[in-house]
Amino acid sequence: MTWLITGGAGYIGAHVAHAMVAAGERVVVLDDRSTGVVERLPDAVTLVEGSVSDRALLDRVLAGHAVSGVVHLAAKKQVGESVEQPLLYYRENIAGLAVLLEAVVAAGVPRFLFSSSAAVYGVPDVELITEETPCLPINPYGETKLAGEWLVRATGRAHGISTACLRYFNVAGAAAPELADTGVFNIVPMVFDRLTRGEAPRIFGADYPTPDGTCIRDYIHVADLAEAHLAAARKLAVGGGGDLTLNVGRGEGVSVRELIDVILEVSGHAVEPVVEPRRAGDAARAVASDARMVRELGWTARRDVRSMVESAWEGWCLRHPEALPDTRK
Incomplete structure (x- = not known):
């Protein structure tokens, strides 16, 4: 078999490419290099530069x-940007997906794995988010991911394609320093960036109905996420798919304050976070139920939050050596 990974030079895509190649799968990557880093890719992978909108x-x-x-990962994925530029997000994430699916149908490709997001759920008030939790996205990014799932499933049913939609939660870490996230859009690199600039990490709201007053989230190591993609792809390959929709998380909640404490300990910085007002749209708690994933794939995440932070910090310092405290340079 040969798997095409769209967006395969991106942060998550490159980890998926490495996991699949290490498992003996043949991989070709399509990436427009808008955010991808070619050097992340394994030597065994063929890279084709271009867009999923190019039929x-x-x-x-x-x-x-x-x-x-x-394995379709190519997408725009910044929530704030999606609010400012909804037309861009619908064009890239939905229109581009439609073109890709048209090509898949015409070529007779029988398997399609779609990287979705927990953003499809919005801000549900539940202890654990299951795949049956109502999907009520609150921003254009989440809307495009939900609409993308609808399009993937409908195409699969109409044309006999086995499909899987993976709704993953908060991604962090790196399988190797050179594969680390180069963006500063998620909480871990955002805290790293503040520390590097000599500024205190920020906590948006400390008055939530949680044990320490800060939001609780489910964090998954990007290497685990890549292995989940591999497990789902192999499930489709042996005919065990059809129409899978799976949460990908650890099923464990970590508060923002707890996460920042781990970051400060790992990085060697001693600074008190500053508490700022809540941000609109932040749920008090968003933690996945991983029961269906375990049942369907026989797979579960293995790496803990400290491993995520340590590996992410190593990757950050590779590109930002000035981030190290003076005693550790």
């Missing part, structure tokens, strides 16, 4: 590499 290119790639399954 002629897709036809050539799917046929030329005898692609038998697609």
